[in-house]
Amino acid sequence: xxxxxxxxxxxxxxxxxxxxxxxxxxxxxxxxxxxxxxxxxxxxxxxxxxxxxxxxxxxxxxxxxxxxxxxxxxxxxxxxxxxxxxxxxxxxxxxxxxxxxxxxxxxxxxxxxxxxxxxxxxxxxxxxxxxxxxxxxxxxxxxxxxxxxxxxxxxxxxxxxxxxxxxxxxxxxxxxxxxxxxxxxxxxxxxxxxxxxxxxxxxxxxxxxxxxxxxxxxxxxxxxxxxxxxxxxxxxxxxxxxxxxxxxxxxxxxxxxxxxxxxxxxxxxxxxxxxxxxxxxxxxxxxxxxxxxxxxxxxxxxxxxxxxxxxxxxxxxxxxxxxxxxxxxxxxxxxxxxxxxxxxxxxxxxxxxxxxxxxxxxxxxxxxxxxxxxxxxxxxxxxxxxxxxxxxxxxxxxxxxxxxxxxxxxxxxxxxxxxxxxxxxxxx
Numbered sequence: 001x002x003x004x005x006x007x008x009x010x011x012x013x014x015x016x017x018x019x020x021x022x023x024x025x026x027x028x029x030x031x032x033x034x035x036x037x038x039x040x041x042x043x044x045x046x047x048x049x050x051x052x053x054x055x056x057x058x059x060x061x062x063x064x065x066x067x068x069x070x071x072x073x074x075x076x077x078x079x080x081x082x083x084x085x086x087x088x089x090x091x092x093x094x095x096x097x098x099x100x101x102x103x104x105x106x107x108x109x110x111x112x113x114x115x116x117x118x119x120x121x122x123x124x125x126x127x128x129x130x131x132x133x134x135x136x137x138x139x140x141x142x143x144x145x146x147x148x149x150x151x152x153x154x155x156x157x158x159x160x161x162x163x164x165x166x167x168x169x170x171x172x173x174x175x176x177x178x179x180x181x182x183x184x185x186x187x188x189x190x191x192x193x194x195x196x197x198x199x200x201x202x203x204x205x206x207x208x209x210x211x212x213x214x215x216x217x218x219x220x221x222x223x224x225x226x227x228x229x230x231x232x233x234x235x236x237x238x239x240x241x242x243x244x245x246x247x248x249x250x251x252x253x254x255x256x257x258x259x260x261x262x263x264x265x266x267x268x269x270x271x272x273x274x275x276x277x278x279x280x281x282x283x284x285x286x287x288x289x290x291x292x293x294x295x296x297x298x299x300x301x302x303x304x305x306x307x308x309x310x311x312x313x314x315x316x317x318x319x320x321x322x323x324x325x326x327x328x329x330x331x332x333x334x335x336x337x338x339x340x341x342x343x344x345x346x347x348x349x350x351x352x353x354x355x356x357x358x359x360x361x362x363x364x365x366x367x368x369x370x371x372x373x374x375x376x377x378x379x380x381x382x383x384x385x386x387x388x389x390x391x392x393x394x395x396x397x398x399x400x401x402x403x404x405x406x407x408x409x410x411x412x413x414x415x416x417x418x419x420x421x422x423x424x425x426x427x428x
Contacts, residue, residue: 011145012285018152019281020274020333025159026172027334032267037114037169039270040107040258042176043251045118045125048096050247051088052126054240055081056133057291057366058232063137064292074138078191081130084232089126093119107258109169117173124177124184131187139292143190148285150186154179242362242374249381249410250280250355253403256385260393269396271334272341272348275322276400279352280359283314287356287363294367304364304418311360315353322349347400354407361414372417380410 022042027035059081063074096103100115109115128147135143158175165171253276257269286307293303322329327342334341358377365373384406388399 008141008145008148008285008289011142011147011149012288013282015145015148015150015152016278016281016284018149018156020278021152021156022159023270023274024333025156025163027271027338029159029163030168030172033263034169034267035270036258036263036266037107037109038172039254039273040266041114041118041169041173043254044103044107044115045121045176046251047244047247048092048118048122049125049129050240050244051092051236052085052129053243053247054238055085055088055126055130055232055236056136057239057243057363058235059130059133060137060291061295061367063134064139064295078134080229080232081134082127082188082191084229084236085127085130086123087229088233088236089123092126093122096122107255108263111170113170114173117170117177120174120177121180124180127184128180128187131184131191134191136288137292141289144288145285147183147187147190150183154183238371239366242366242371242377245374245377245381246355246359246362249358249377249384249407250277252381252385253351253388253399256388256393257396257399260388261396261399265396268334268338268341269399271330271338272344272396272400274333275329275345275348276352276355279315279318279349280355282318283311283353283356284359286311286314287360290360291363291367294364300364300368304360307360307364308357311356312353315350315356319346319349319353322346341396344397344400347397347404351400351404351407354404354411357411358407358414361411361418364418365414370417372420373414376410376413376417379413380406383409 023035023039026038030038059077062077096115097119100112100119104112104115128151132144132147135147155176158172158179161167161175162172165175167175254266254269254273258266261269290303290307293299294307323346326345327339330342330345331339358373358380362373362377365371384403387402387406391398391402393399393402
């Protein structure tokens with residue numbers, strides 16, 4: 001597990017750092033208003049990731065209990081999952097296209113064109129996360145790490161290409177969509193070679209060694225029967241309920257800042273959320289790493305404890321660094337014009353750590369077949385929106401402080417829910 005964790009950490013952290021170079025590069029190429037528009041659109045995109053993340057968790061949960069020699073069931077789950085991702089991604093794209101006009105108006109965009117980049121990213125993104133779930137359930141963490149690294153490379157590359165071609169927000173989002181298509185194709189390649197690597201080999205006589213019939217074991221039979229297209233889509237949507245709340249919660253502050261603050265201040269808030277997002281996505285590999293173990297009753301208790309411990313430890317280090325080096329770090333990532341954000345960098349970081357802990361608890365609850373934490377996340381999102389909308393929108397500090405209060409309440413409530421829901425089988 002340590003070796004797998006190290007490989008996944010390197011891929012996921014490398015991907016996260018490269019992904020946030022996207023904003024670091026654009027912060028020096030776009031005006032604050034343009035940067036705020038791109039930041040808001042990327043957060044809209046983050047919300048559209050929800051169905052893909054739901055399919056990721058469903059695929060991982062189905063694959064995890066299967067033995068290595070149950071190739072037929074694995075292939076059945078994989079094909080159904082990828083096809084479901086294509087259909088679900090297409091529906092997301094159509095829905096987003098339908099609301100593009102009011103969305104552009106709410107985000108104060110000059111045209112609908114930048115929104116089309118988000119629309120075009122929906123299908124390849126959904127496919128990518130579904131594939132990551134299939135690799136995750138097989139505990140092929142080197143390939144999962146490679147997929148996350150590819151996502152980061154594509155995002156950073158799209159920013160570089162946008163700068164080279166002197167693109168505004170519309171061009172940035174077009175390159176962004178192109179990057180997701182490249183990542184989806186690369187991820188499918190990783191899945192195909194992983195499937196080939198696990199297939200039965202031939203002996204020296206040219207015959208296939210005898211293996212157990214993968215359809216004959218009770219567990220495999222249940223999984224195979226449950227992995228039809230309709231059931232896969234339905235299960236993905238059910239898993240998307242808590243994930244949608246989490247993604248909306250982690251994205252809404254930038255959208256609210258774009259709506260309430262001036263264009264210049266919304267650009268500054270985008271820089272501040274880099275600390276929030278790094279603190280959230282940086283440790284996200286931990287939930288990914290331990291999710292298959294959380295899905296197995298015998299390993300569930302220790303997996304949840306270890307995931308929480310490591311996430312909190314990493315988060316504490318990040319908060320301390322942001323508190324000590326806030327101003328130089330803000331200047332490094334955003335430029336000297338945003339240095340005044342330095343004293344609040346630790347608050348952005350703390351909110352991101354809260355998101356990361358909440359993600360572990362969401363995964364833990366889903367792995368046990370429960371959805372209580374998902375409802376708590378939605379409650380926290382509503383609370384955060386109400387706080388910002390009513391009193392906490394007069395400055396960048398007010399917005400992020402309101403988010404912090406809502407997230408702190410969520411973490412406490414989620415800990416209680418996970419402990420209570422796990423009590424009948426194993427306690428934390």
